[in-house]
Amino acid sequence: MDSRELLVETMSDLMWERGYADTSPREVRERSGIGQGSMYHHFPSKRDLGVAALERNCADLLPAASELEGPGDPLARIEAYLMRPRDALRGCKVGRMTQDPQVVADPVLLAPVSAAFEQIHRSWVRALTAAVESGQLRADLDPERLAYTLMASLQGGYVLAIAAQDPAPFEAARAGALDLLRAAAPAGATR
Amino acid sequence: MDSRELLVETMSDLMWERGYADTSPREVRERSGIGQGSMYHHFPSKRDLGVAALERNCADLLPAASELEGPGDPLARIEAYLMRPRDALRGCKVGRMTQDPQVVADPVLLAPVSAAFEQIHRSWVRALTAAVESGQLRADLDPERLAYTLMASLQGGYVLAIAAQDPAPFEAARAGALDLLRAAAPAGATR
DNA sequence: GTCTATATCGGGATAGAC
DNA sequence: GTCTATCCCGATATAGAC
Secondary structure, three states: OOHHHHHHHHHHHHHHHHOOOOOOHHHHHHHHOOOHHHHHHHOOOHHHHHHHHHHHHHHHHHHHHHHHHOOOOHHHHHHHHHOOOOOOOOOOOOHHHHHOHHHHOOHHHHHHHHHHHHHHHHHHHHHHHHHHHOOOOOOOOOHHHHHHHHHHHHHHHHHHHHHHOOOHHHHHHHHHHHHHHHHOOOOOOOO | OOHHHHHHHHHHHHHHHHOOOOOOHHHHHHHHOOOHHHHHHHOOOHHHHHHHHHHHHHHHHHHHHHHHHOOOOHHHHHHHHHOOOOOOOOOOOOHHHHHOHHHHOOHHHHHHHHHHHHHHHHHHHHHHHHHHHOOOOOOOOOHHHHHHHHHHHHHHHHHHHHHHOOOHHHHHHHHHHHHHHHHOOOOOOOO
């Protein structure tokens, strides 16, 4: 792996662990083993490196979300994505950025975060719409809203798990969301 | 208001706005108008001031949550608390702390955060249990889980709203949660 | 209790040789 | 492209007078 690539990967990891504001160029150097001059050759500022690292972290989320639109019946895809293995105590590498004041204050840093959530939201909406159309969910439910609710169950689950330093609240939050979805099957549906 | 009180209040505000790690004693001094010596007389370190400010912010959340256990029918209390006016773009002054690496790494700073969420969770559980017992929610729903799901809808809603720089995702997330709760009324219930 | 002055350190970046 | 040396500033705290 070349230096540039290694720098981005290291910065991405650190931003997931500590956010942007609290990550220093020094840490990136030390963890990656890349020298000072080399680093500032590739990235003239911390912000430039941060943008590259953030774009990578945002891109990392998309393949899994595209499963929401894959084969299989809609509710099964929804359940699979909702319950896919996740490390609750590490949190979401994208969601975390919304609590970093330096990221939120900088439109260039915030842009990939907004874009990633928008794209995931669209995947959710399409899957939920399909579930309604196929009769797996009640027709009076709004897929747009529900998409945000389910995304929020995950993002908020991380918050609760980290506060408790225990994955249980995360697992309970998403399991409860699934319970509600199932309870929202149309009356009389066999499944 | 005395100096000590003013320092805590100022630090609380700054921690809500910017978190702990990214808030400097200098900002607290400048915003509060309290001098250097005075500040270090009352609080020997940033951390001491942070603990006091965080405890205040955590305490601020509890009165509203206690409404979950007030008068009125359970589902109405749940709805009132879920939909109470909240400034989505400011986020939660307690939930934000879970994304601050310096808070999470320090058990003394994290403790009031965990405790606050635990207490709010217990209020949610009691309200949801009452709703199940009074027949407003299906008996096969687990109040413990559901409590985390609803708390997460709020906490995650903030994340989505801040990412979008728009309160709409927050409003949609909680409205969708309420839709699901209503869809989870026992079959045949008149209300 | 409050003030001003001073100290130390790390974050972030630049300079210029190789 | 990479290295080492250096610079500047703000974060955090200490010192000691009033």
